[in-house]
Amino acid sequence: MPRFLLNSAIVSVIVTVVALFFHSMAAYALARLRFPGRGIIFSGIMSTLLVSLPVILVPLFLVAKQLGLLDSDAGLIVPSIFHAFGIFLLRQYYLNIPRELEEAADLDGCGYWRRYWSVILPLSRPVLASLSVLFFLANWDAFLWPLTITRNPDLRVIQLGIAGMQGQYASAWNLILAAAVIAAIPTVVVFVAGQKRLVDAMKTTGLK
Secondary structure, three states: OHHHHHHHHHHHHHHHHHHHHHHHHHHHHHHHOOOOOHHHHHHHHHHHHHOOHHHHHHHHHHHHHHOOOOOOHHHHHHHHOOOHHHHHHHHHHHHOOOHHHHHHHHHOOOOHHHHHHHHHHHHOHHHHHHHHHHHHHHHHOOOHHHHHHOOOHHHOOHHHHHHHOEOOOOEOHHHHHHHHHHHHHHHHHHHHHHHHHHHHHHHHHOOO
């Protein structure tokens, strides 16, 4: 159990941090920068919401195999980073940020990177906090992709560990239920800690 919990914590935290960083940059570019094909790119990103993991499981596994990501932490982390919902929510949030703040930074000589790092990110704390809760919970509860990509018992996440406790003909349900309660504790703690930020971000993001 400690090993399974550690694996889940490592994967969930790394995916959450990296995803928020790249999603915020992509959302800022789609919300503020003017370049040809911006609408098409955003529509293409949003169209991925229509595709569920079981549909792309086989091609995703083949790509991971070609990249040498099977049975590795990178195989658990890298394919889980991208998610269109995070880009969409951040983009909608950035559209509601007054442009005057960026114009003031532009007058001070700030480029796009400095504006993003010094102005946009500090203002994005509520929505980033809410997304961090959603991403952490989603990756903590992941089962299908970790089951597909890993064979090494040392790389099992908590959900695979609990599933592995069930036998074909009989199961020790007292141990399984105890493990399920232990696995649920981090999710409850994270949700309770971030629920206010989650509600605030949902109220202020809008659908501009």
